[in-house]
Structure formats: C-alpha cells, structure tokens
Amino acid sequence: MTKAIQKITLSSSRDIPFNKLVLSQSNVRRVKAGVSIEQLAESIAQRTLLQSLSVRAVVDADGNETGMFEVPAGGRRYRALELLVKQKRMSKTQAVPCVVRERGIAEDDSVAENDERVGLHPLDQFRAFQTLRDLGLSEEDIAARHFVNPAIVKQRLRLASVSPKLHELYAEDGMTLEQLMAFSVTADHARQEQVWENVSRSGYDEPYQIRRTLTENTLRGSDRRAQFVGLDAYQRAGGGVLRDLFEHDDGGWLQDVVLLDRLVTEKLKAEAEAIAAxxxxxxxxxxxxxxxHVDGLREIEGKPVDLSPEEQATIDALNAEQAKLETEYQDADELPDEIDQRLGEIEAALAAFEDRPMLYDPTEIVRAGVFISIDSEGRLAVDRGYVRPEDEVQASDPDVGQDADVSSSEGQEEGPSVQRTVVAVAGSAPDAEDDDEDAAKPLPDRLITELTAHRTLALRDALAENPAVAFQAVLHNFVLTAFYRFASSGSCLEIGLRTPNFPAQAPGLRESVSAKAVEARHEAWKARLPKSENDLWDALTALDGGAQASLFAHCASFAVNAVYEPANRYNQARVSAHGVRTRLDQADVLARAVGLDMVQAGWRPTVDNYLGRVTKPRILEAVREAKGESSAQLIDHLKKADMAKEAERLLDGSGWLPEPLRLADPDTAPVEQEGEAGSLPEFLADEEDQETVGDEDPQQLDAAE
Incomplete structure (x- = not known):
C-alpha cells in the first residue's frame, strides 16, 4: 500500500503594527556587514519593504500570547524601520508584513535565512544596471539608489557591453570575472569573440594577455606622441580611445595611430614654421x-636673454620660499601633500627661468640649424645652434664671411630658408631593414616569380574564355615548332599540355579568383566527359563546334607559362635570360589578345603578396601613383611594417598594379636588335642603374628633400 505524501503547510503571514515588534535575542547576526542600516532605511523609504519579517509570538510565563512579537530573522530590516520611526519618516503604528512562525527553533530560522540566501550573480547585476540605464536612470541615479560609487556603476555598465556569447561563458563558469573585465576594454563584440577563441585555444588567457591582444594595434595614452598632441585634440579630430575602467590605463589606448601621427606631424611642422622665422x-x-645625432656638428655659443628686474625679483622670492620650506620640514619623515606640491611648483618655475631663450650671433644663425623633437614627457624639445661641416666658413677664403653676411641679409628680407626633414613620428633612427632605401633597387626575384604566377593563372583563365585566341595561340606554337628551329624554346605556350609548376608558391594563389574559376570549369567538363578513355572519341565527336572550341581553349590554357624565373647559376642549365625575356614578351602579346586585367582577375596589393616584400620607397611609390603625394606623405614617417599595413588600406579598391602585373604597351616597348638580348624592364634592372643613381650630385638629392 502506497504511503500518502504529507503536504507541507507554510507559516501564515499578517500585518503587525511596528510598535508590537521587538528584536529577538535569538537573532544570530551580531556583526555589522554589507549595506549599512542607514542605507537600508533609505532603500525602504524608496521602495517600501521588499521582504517580510520572520516573527514569533511573545508568551508569558503561563504560555499565553502577550500581543507582542519578536523578530529572530530580519533584524537589519527591523533596525532600519526603527530608524525611520526615530526620524519621524514612518509612523510607529505602521503595519509591517510579517511571517508568523510557530514551530521550530528561532536561532535555526535566523541562521537559515542568512545562510540560504544567495547573492545576486555579477552578470545579473550587470544586466540589471543596463536595464535601469535603458529606463532613463543616469549612472549617478543608479549609484545613489543602490548605495555604490558611480565608478562602480560605470564598471558594471561596461561589463554589460561585453559580447553576449562571453556573458554566457562567464555564467557557465567558462571564464573568470577578471577575464570578462579585461574584454570590456573594447565594445567590438566580434573582436572580443575572436580574441577569446585565440587565447582560450593557446592557453595565454590571463587578463593582462587578453588586454594586450585587444590593444595590440593601438597606442598607449602615455606615449610621448599622445602627450604632445593631447587627448582632447586627438578626440576632437575624430580619434577613438579605448579605456579600462578596472585598472589604471595611463590615459587609455588610442585606436587611430595614423591620425595621431598626422596630428603630431602637423603640430611639429607648425612649431618649425614659427622657429624658422x-x-x-x-x-x-x-x-x-x-x-x-649631433656628432660631427659644431655647436655655436649663445647668451641667455637678460632677466628683467621683475623676473629677477620673482626668482629671488622663489628661492627664499624654497629655502624656508626645506628648512622647516628638514626633519619630517614625509612632506605634507600641499607642501610637496608647492615645492614642485617652485622647481618648475625656476626651471622655466633657467631654460629661457638664448641669443645667437646673426652671422652664425644663417649657417646653423635647429633640431626639433618631443621629449620623453611629451613636451616640445628645441635644440638650437648646430653647424654642419659643409656650412662652415672656409678660412682660406677671406671673402666668404662677408658673402655669408650679405646672403644672410638678403635671406632675411625674403624670409628665412628652412629645410625640413620628413617627420619621423616613430623615431628617426633608421631600421636595419631599411638599409636598401634606394627606390630604384630591383624587385626580389622570388617576388617577381610569385607575382607572375598570379598573372599566369589569370592568363590561363582568360585564354580558356577566348577560344579563338586559344586556337591561334596553339597554331602559332605549332608553326614555330615546324618552321623555326629552336624558336619554341622561348614560347609562353608549352604545347603538349605539360602544365608547368610554379617555382614559388605565391601567397593566396590557391584562393585567388582565377584559381577558383579554373577549378570550377575543370570540374564542369570532368562531369560531362566519359569516365572511360575508350569512350572519349565518341564523346568528343558528339560535341558541337562551340563546345569543342571551349574544351580546346580550356585544355590549351593549362600550358600557359608566364612566370618569371631568374637565369642565375641555379637555373642556368634549365632556363636562359633570353628565353625568359621572350616568354614574358609573348605573354604580353597573349594578355593583350585576351584583354587580361589583373584587377578584374581579383588581384590587389596586400602586405603578404607585395607591400611587405619591397622597400619603403617602393611602398611610397605605389601609394603615390594610386592616391597622390598627399596620401604618401601620410605614411612616409612610419616604420616599414606599419607603412605596409596602412598602404594596403589606402590602395584597397584603387586598381593599382605593380609593374610585373601591368599590361605592357607595345607602342612604347623598345625594339629588340637582332642578336642582342635587349634591355630589361625597370623592375628587373641590375646594379648598373644603381650605379647611375649613385653618381648623381648628393647636394641635389638633399635639395630635393
């Protein structure tokens, strides 16, 4: 026989006047903790009582109820109500909702109420604050209503802006609160999720590592450039700032480094214009x-500007005040904050007088120069009075000094001649990778090979789409083979359908538009052709002329080889310079015939496939050709890696192509003389061109700057 389940009975609730309640000695809470009684009283005044009191009837010695009730559970709420009564903000007869307990132990009730209560999960608090904000409450209002500092509310609201996917991970204990706080540096959910996927897989998931990854392409607000421009000016110009509300972030992270560099350049140039006067x-x-950087330069001597009587009096007063304060607190273990601040102000004021302008001889100024930079604190640093060896007056020429003076006066009438260097925002020290700054340096052989591999694949695709040209190309190759001995060795169409391999695997070649088009076309024909080669003849016979022509063009396209190969000692036995040159020339003829356009074929310059592989002058040349001189000047101060990244962004959609990928103009191509190999294109030029450049007058090159 099944035993009936006994149903529980809840304690009854009723409203009891406050003056009929007393705090029970059975209440186990003795130590103050959490929100104060005053704050709880304010909360009750705003929201009324949100949770009933647990009470028991007070009985006399005979066990009879006295009409009074003690409160074993809810003592803090009772004290808060008591405070409201004392403040005359609540009547002492105000009915209080209570749960009346009859059975059990009062102390057990008090312990259970506190131990079994679960605090709000931080994620729930984040979302609740966000809801209150959406309802129109300000951060200050939310802080006041929940008795926390407004900064705490800002932090919670920032955490609420983290990706919902990361919220769920945190709710399921998939990450720690400290990790979630680190992700709040940025509000970009996609970036947050990407970084979490990377760091969780790699194991480098400490909060500081997460912050570092999220801010890897930014610049610290404490950087000298940011200090020099000022955060307000940067933000007025539209720059974004990432802030960490949970740790000291030194002014945050500036997201738009290119914008900051431009602002730095503009401000430095403005200062230079003023000093040029x-x-x-x-x-x-x-x-x-x-x-x-001043080694080998002569520093001219200047004389400090004389102090006025007022300035000298100020210096004397500051020195006297400084001596008095130092004497007064010489035995103190630690200076009071206000005294320490005042001594700092005095030192700064005295330093300003020490750094007052210098006066220089006008005859020296006309041959000397100035270095303008930013010091480690972000302040403008001006170092005047350095003479280069080439600007020194020659002692053997008695008339040089007089001529220099005349030239000086004439220059002052027309305005000072100022030679400015390019502002090296990232530091003027040249990188080791930029030793080859000559823009005329040939492109690396491997890079040209990779670029022409892209062109070969695109040319195959274009030829397959043009059956008429494909027929003519094969016919041309057949005639060369039949009537011109050894001529076919230089052809770009390696007939016999021997598909040449690419000696260098170019980045992104397999995923290129041309590669995908060739593969799709091949799979489509494969599906149409019989599986057995014995049935192939009949299948081809069944195709009409157009289909046969299309299949012919597709097959012929696999023989295209427009790849550049260096005719060096490693390849000399297999390929000659003349053969490569002839191959590339015929590839140009074929490209013009099919109307090849590498831009339409999907190639665009990236860091991986070009910009990160060439010198800085080559990068600037590309940007200058595509976007103009002003765009090139925006990045000319960057280090090579940063310059390449920014150039990729600037060139996106511009249609710019490096020379190996451009369609050569037959009208401008030099006519090759019989028996001679002909001249190499510019991107294959050897050291002969470099020697020509090296013979130019260095002074003229400097003047061009």
Whole structure:
C-alpha cells in the first residue's frame, strides 16, 4: 500500500503594527556587514519593504500570547524601520508584513535565512544596471539608489557591453570575472569573440594577455606622441580611445595611430614654421633623434636673454620660499601633500627661468640649424645652434664671411630658408631593414616569380574564355615548332599540355579568383566527359563546334607559362635570360589578345603578396601613383611594417598594379636588335642603374628633400 505524501503547510503571514515588534535575542547576526542600516532605511523609504519579517509570538510565563512579537530573522530590516520611526519618516503604528512562525527553533530560522540566501550573480547585476540605464536612470541615479560609487556603476555598465556569447561563458563558469573585465576594454563584440577563441585555444588567457591582444594595434595614452598632441585634440579630430575602467590605463589606448601621427606631424611642422622665422638655415624635425645625432656638428655659443628686474625679483622670492620650506620640514619623515606640491611648483618655475631663450650671433644663425623633437614627457624639445661641416666658413677664403653676411641679409628680407626633414613620428633612427632605401633597387626575384604566377593563372583563365585566341595561340606554337628551329624554346605556350609548376608558391594563389574559376570549369567538363578513355572519341565527336572550341581553349590554357624565373647559376642549365625575356614578351602579346586585367582577375596589393616584400620607397611609390603625394606623405614617417599595413588600406579598391602585373604597351616597348638580348624592364634592372643613381650630385638629392 502506497504511503500518502504529507503536504507541507507554510507559516501564515499578517500585518503587525511596528510598535508590537521587538528584536529577538535569538537573532544570530551580531556583526555589522554589507549595506549599512542607514542605507537600508533609505532603500525602504524608496521602495517600501521588499521582504517580510520572520516573527514569533511573545508568551508569558503561563504560555499565553502577550500581543507582542519578536523578530529572530530580519533584524537589519527591523533596525532600519526603527530608524525611520526615530526620524519621524514612518509612523510607529505602521503595519509591517510579517511571517508568523510557530514551530521550530528561532536561532535555526535566523541562521537559515542568512545562510540560504544567495547573492545576486555579477552578470545579473550587470544586466540589471543596463536595464535601469535603458529606463532613463543616469549612472549617478543608479549609484545613489543602490548605495555604490558611480565608478562602480560605470564598471558594471561596461561589463554589460561585453559580447553576449562571453556573458554566457562567464555564467557557465567558462571564464573568470577578471577575464570578462579585461574584454570590456573594447565594445567590438566580434573582436572580443575572436580574441577569446585565440587565447582560450593557446592557453595565454590571463587578463593582462587578453588586454594586450585587444590593444595590440593601438597606442598607449602615455606615449610621448599622445602627450604632445593631447587627448582632447586627438578626440576632437575624430580619434577613438579605448579605456579600462578596472585598472589604471595611463590615459587609455588610442585606436587611430595614423591620425595621431598626422596630428603630431602637423603640430611639429607648425612649431618649425614659427622657429624658422628666427632665420636658421635648416630645421630638422623628428619625434625623436638617435643617440649621437649631433656628432660631427659644431655647436655655436649663445647668451641667455637678460632677466628683467621683475623676473629677477620673482626668482629671488622663489628661492627664499624654497629655502624656508626645506628648512622647516628638514626633519619630517614625509612632506605634507600641499607642501610637496608647492615645492614642485617652485622647481618648475625656476626651471622655466633657467631654460629661457638664448641669443645667437646673426652671422652664425644663417649657417646653423635647429633640431626639433618631443621629449620623453611629451613636451616640445628645441635644440638650437648646430653647424654642419659643409656650412662652415672656409678660412682660406677671406671673402666668404662677408658673402655669408650679405646672403644672410638678403635671406632675411625674403624670409628665412628652412629645410625640413620628413617627420619621423616613430623615431628617426633608421631600421636595419631599411638599409636598401634606394627606390630604384630591383624587385626580389622570388617576388617577381610569385607575382607572375598570379598573372599566369589569370592568363590561363582568360585564354580558356577566348577560344579563338586559344586556337591561334596553339597554331602559332605549332608553326614555330615546324618552321623555326629552336624558336619554341622561348614560347609562353608549352604545347603538349605539360602544365608547368610554379617555382614559388605565391601567397593566396590557391584562393585567388582565377584559381577558383579554373577549378570550377575543370570540374564542369570532368562531369560531362566519359569516365572511360575508350569512350572519349565518341564523346568528343558528339560535341558541337562551340563546345569543342571551349574544351580546346580550356585544355590549351593549362600550358600557359608566364612566370618569371631568374637565369642565375641555379637555373642556368634549365632556363636562359633570353628565353625568359621572350616568354614574358609573348605573354604580353597573349594578355593583350585576351584583354587580361589583373584587377578584374581579383588581384590587389596586400602586405603578404607585395607591400611587405619591397622597400619603403617602393611602398611610397605605389601609394603615390594610386592616391597622390598627399596620401604618401601620410605614411612616409612610419616604420616599414606599419607603412605596409596602412598602404594596403589606402590602395584597397584603387586598381593599382605593380609593374610585373601591368599590361605592357607595345607602342612604347623598345625594339629588340637582332642578336642582342635587349634591355630589361625597370623592375628587373641590375646594379648598373644603381650605379647611375649613385653618381648623381648628393647636394641635389638633399635639395630635393
């Protein structure tokens, strides 16, 4: 026989006047913790009582109820109500909702109410604050209603902006609160999820590692460039800032480094223009100069500007005040904050007088120059009065000094001649990778091979789409083979359908538009052709002329080889310079015939396939050709890696192509003389061109700057 389940009975609830309640000695809470009684009273005043009191009837010695009730569970709420009564904000007869307990132990009720209560999960608190904000409450209002600092509310709201996917991970204990806080540096959900996927897989998932990854392409607000421009000016110009509300972030992270560099350049150039009015011969501007940049230069002597009587009196007063304060607190273990601040102000004021402008001889100014940079604190650093060896007055020429003076006066009438260097925002010290700064340096052989591999694949695709040209190309190859001995060795169509391999696997070649088109076409024909070769003849016979022509063009396209190969000692036995040159020339003929356009074929310059593989002048040349000089100047101060990334962004959609991928103009191509190999194109030029450049007058090159 099944035993009936006994149903539980809940304690009854009723409203009891407050003056009939007393705090029970059975209440186990003795130590103050959490929200204060005053704050709880304010909360009750705003929201009324949200949770009933647990009470028991007070009985006399005979066990009879006295009409009073004690509160074993809910003592803090009772004290808060008591405070409201004392403040005359609540009547002492106000009915209070209570749950009346009859059975059990009062102390057990008190312990259970506190132990079994679960605090709000941080994620629930984040979302609740966000809901209150959406309802129109300000951060200050939310803080006041929940008795927390407004900064805490800002932090919670920032956490609520983290990706919902990461919220769910945190709710399921998939990440820690500290990790979630680290992700709040940015509001980009896609970026947050991408970084979490990477760090969780790699194991480098400490909060500081997450922050570092999220801000890897930004610049610290404490950087000298940011300090020099100022955060307000940067944000007014439209720059974004990432802030960490949970840790000291040194002013945050500036997201638009290119914008900051432009602002730095503009401000430095403006300062240089002002200093140029002093008549200096040259001004060199950089964010920073390498150690020893003044070696070999003569520093001219200047005389400090004389102090006025008022300025001297100020200096004397500051010195006296400084001596008095130092004497007064010489035995103190630690200076009071206000005294320490005042001594700092005095030192700064005295330093300003020490750094007052210098006066220089006008005859020296006209041959000397100035270095302008930014110091480690983000302040403008101006170092005047350095003479280059080539600007020194020659002692053997008695008339040079007089001529220099005349030239100086004439220059001052027309305005000072100022030579500015390019602002090296990332530091003026040249990188080791930029030793080959000559823009005329040939492109690397491997890079040309990779670029022409892209072109070969695109040319195959284009030829397959043009059966008439494909027929003529094969016919041309047949005639060369039949009537011109050895001529076919230089052809770009390696008939016999021997598909040449690419000696260098270019980045992105397999995923290129041309590769996908060739593969799709091949699979389509494969599905139409019989599986057995014995049935192939009949299948081809059944095709009409157009289908046969299309299949012929597709097959012929696999023989295209427009890849550049260096005729060096490793390839000399297999390929000659003349053969490669002839191959590329015929590839140009074929490309013009099919109307090949590498831009339409899907190629675009990236860091991987071009920009990261060439010198800085080559990068600037590309941007200059595609976007103009002004765009090139925006990135000319960057290090090579950063310049390549920014150039990729600038060139996107521009249609710019490097020379190996351009369609050669037959009208401008030089006529090859019989028996001679002909001249190489510019991108294959050897050291002969470099020697020509090296013979140019260096002074003229400097003047071009």
């Amino acid at each position: 002093e008549g200096w011969k040259w001004i060199s501007v950089a964010v920073d100069f390498p150690y020893g």
